Amino acid sequence: MTAPPFSPFDRPNSYIGRSVPRPNARRLLAGRGQFTDDVQFARLTHVAFLRSPHAHARIRGLDLNAAKAAPGVIVIATGADLARLCRPWVGTLTHFAGLKSPPQYPLAIDRVVWRGEPVVAAVAATRALAEDALELVVVDWEELPAVADMETALDPATSVIHPEFGDNKAFSLHLESGAVDQAFAAAHQVIEAEWHFGRHTAVSLEPRTMVAQFDPSEQRLTVFQSTQTPYQMQDVYARHLGLSDAQVRVVAKDVGGSFGMKLHVYGDEMATAALSMMLGRPVKFVADRLESFVSDIHARDHRVKARVAVTADGEITAFAVDDLTGIGPFSAYPRTSAVEGNQVIRLIGGPYRHRHYRADLKVVFQNKNIMSQYRAVGHPIACAVTEAMVDLAAASVGLDPVELRRRNMLTDDMYPYTSPTGFVFERLSHHQCLDRLVGHMDYESLRAEQERLRRHGVFRGIGIAAYIEITNPGPAFYGVGGARISAQDGCILKLEPSGQVRCLVSVTEQGQGTETAMAQVAASVLGIPLDAVRVVTGDTEVTPHGGATWASRGAGIGGETVLRAARALRDNILALAGTILQAHADTLDIRDGLIVDADGGRERMALAELARIAFFRPDTLPPDFQPEMTVARHHVPRGQPFAFTNGIQAAHVEVEIETGFIKLLKHWVVDDCGRVINPQLVDEQIRGGVVQGIGAALFEECIYGADGQMQNGTLADYLVPMAGEMPDIVVDHVSTPTVYSELGAKGVGEAGTAASAAAVLNAVNDALRPLGARVTTIPLTPDRVLAALGKLDA
Amino acid sequence: MKPPSFDYVRPRSLSEALGILAARGDGARLLAGGQSLMPALNMRLLSPELVVDIGGLDDLRGIVERDGLVRIGALTRHVDLQRSAIVVRHVPLLAVAIDHVAHPAIRNRGTIGGSIAFADPAAELPACAVALQARMIVAGMAGTRIVPADEFFLGIYETALGPDEILVALEFDAVGPDQRSAFAELARRRGDYALVGLAAHARVDADRLDEVRLVYFSIGPTPVRARTAEALLTGRPLTRDTVTAAQAALAADLDPPADTQASSAARRQMARVLLARVVMELLDPVPIGAGG
């Protein structure tokens, strides 16, 4: 129908671009949050799992008699018991050709392949009684050799975890573009280095939590779950438990953080659902912190060898990389564990204009916890390798790191641009971001100060890291490979008799403020006050089917979906208003919850009055006019397989060379996520992401012994970044909206994480450079820094 | 992470508590602030039959100074030490060290008695007690005995306390005008247990130290005195060379463990750095509350 006089973005009372407070913040701060563990059930039971104490072992026998007789026990179940109720799953997708993974069951059967794998489930009246019962289970273990080190996983001498595959290789990929060998042969300098990235894990504040409730009378399974993808889980439960989608409802209440960790399928969760079907009673599982460390997916774990070719005037002509990554004993389901490595090798070199590129990826099995997607999948590794190599390239030709980047970053006249790895960049803003960054940092003064302080034995460093971030994925990500994961999102918008609007949307909220952003879009397009919109998410019985939250898609895809639904509802409202007021719909507008004359703004009627007529007095309308006060729209990105954002970060650090301690002085980010819906939410996404990347850079590591045992699986030993050590983080924006949607938002959930570790790594090496030292492994522990400085005596 | 079941009692007097311990012996555990005991129970590292909550024994609380002696009740919380003017004036080492113990939520519950009795090798307060030659006042059915700090810590989580005894207080000599303390530790994050820490106490006369006590923590099974280094720093003018010699001597004094946080070699390097820092601090102290 008609176009509004203003676009939703520039009309006077638009909420888009404004830092409105999050409506749910008050509720959560008041302690009124309803997390899965808060939901009350009659006849609730609790499950606890006996987990493998070994990285690799055969189960020769299980004696469950004492456990079955323990107080409060309802059932003790084994892998074989649950395999009768739950079909196994296989973490492969067809678009990762050659990816292998064996069938995985809820609980181990006959053999365990990582320390922490669930083996026996005890369901009891309380969690404590379930744990008591598990202490009485006797397992006859036969320990088998563990494959821990990914470097030797493919050696012929190493035992093979899944003998049916013949080796420990899960996946490999080779990319080649341009004339790589010639570029290296012609280079003025060839720089070579090897980088190591430790495993880490999400450590969400709220652990994985679920209550599965099977009602035998209706043959319906309801799962309350702390998940970011209720629709995907509905499909998984239905297909693996022998139900139809229609028999399964998944509800995500408040979710206390997820970071990509809460969209994978876990054996303990499948077991919980199966147990509820076995018992016809609700079963609750809450992962405690100890089991979270050995069962929540781990992330990263890469060794990357990299070479870069540079001309005498500092032009980077080629990258060649070799990435080895270990994923544990299985590829995760249903998204696989191949995406991480795939993204690493496709993102390396992303901001730069070299045309010659070669990459080799090897993904190997190990007897460690499963590795898979986690916030900024692959990006931090790609960014760190690229940016560390770029700094080495700068040093090799005697150029300042900023200057070398200026000479090599893609320029504004190059878009649309197809990268050597096949990515298409619609429009990026690297140079604008770099210029802004340098301005915010007062780069020249920092360099001068650095020089001055070095003379006093104070070693400060400046690290820069440009990045690109994949966002708004369409079906190219999973759907084309056969995964039943929706690429589109949906929104139902309804005007209620009160004149208020309810927005049921398939994207979900885990604390990042998605619901607020959706409300801002709906209110702005409709022309109503923000508090007249109530957003409902996360219930497969209520909200439309959709992809939900992953890969920075909430604002870009969910936001556009809401925008389209709001446009449609607005048209319907104005059509009704025109009928009631006997005016042309396009002479009317909705402003601040009132129907007004588009020209002049004279108030004509309140929305509540319009709704009253629509619902209670349609008899007063012309007989052929049907008011439609509920609309539904879906949206899937088209025109490109996914979007790209870009930006740049910088870290300023001081390295105490006596102790190897690193002090973070300041951090800067200039990000371009297209249209910014809520600046405060965007800035806090970036800051949170930066902190997560700093965790990887300095603190977080799942440390494994040669026996495949994780050695630091408690919060006393696994260090998460804490506020006290974090620097001030300055955030600024350049805005290049995508033309593939009206909203123009590209997503921002992972940008902070993508580059902050790279910036810190570069800053530390910048500080160490005059001492002739370099660290090549993150996290940058005091030990690693001291070792690089030669300060550890034998 | 749920504790195995246990019985619980909350005695109203010290003698009642001692009676319960005498009757139940090894199967009982005292509960003070619970900040170490509760995690150990939840992780099923301990499974006592009986938890004896001594939180009601008010006589075990409080800080008093009389005739040059400071007595700190075992149930005195970390936060009470932080707020005590007596501690700042008369036992300044504790005042400095306590800021490094954990976080506010833990300091609001954790007690000095719990910390000393638990004897975590990485804890600050045991090292301070040894540096200051505190006396542990220990009650048992047979009466009260006094154990010097030097004889109290026997091994990892192991002390001179018998299973039927209760630590009721610590007693410190108020620092004299010519005595100084210094404290330094290296922790990855504020509030973490240190990778290495050092509590020091000495008599100071211009640029000379006497009766030097250097007590390292997180570097062995108990607080560890660096006796060779102490001797090298004692009774002679302090120069760069003396400090370097003392640092070198640590090789003989310390045999640091390796764990996931730091290697033995890194701890040794850090121990040398801390030595130089505390010597500087002993000679030229920063007033408490200054700096940060």
Ligand SMILES: Cc1cc2nc3c(=O)[nH]c(=O)nc-3n(C[C@H](O)[C@H](O)[C@H](O)COP(=O)(O)OP(=O)(O)OC[C@H]3O[C@@H](n4cnc5c(N)ncnc54)[C@H](O)[C@@H]3O)c2cc1C
């Ligand atoms: C996250 C975290 C971080 C921490 N960081 C630090 C740190 O950096 N440095 C540090 O020093 N500590 C740290 N702690 C430990 C904290 O200081 C504890 O409070 C302290 O170690 C124990 O004191 P409590 O009163 O809580 O003792 P409880 O936990 O109640 O008891 C500990 C043990 O001592 C015994 N016990 C307690 N009181 C007595 C008594 N009067 N007589 C005999 N036995 C007794 C108990 O039976 C038990 O075995 C940390 C704790 C946590 C949870």
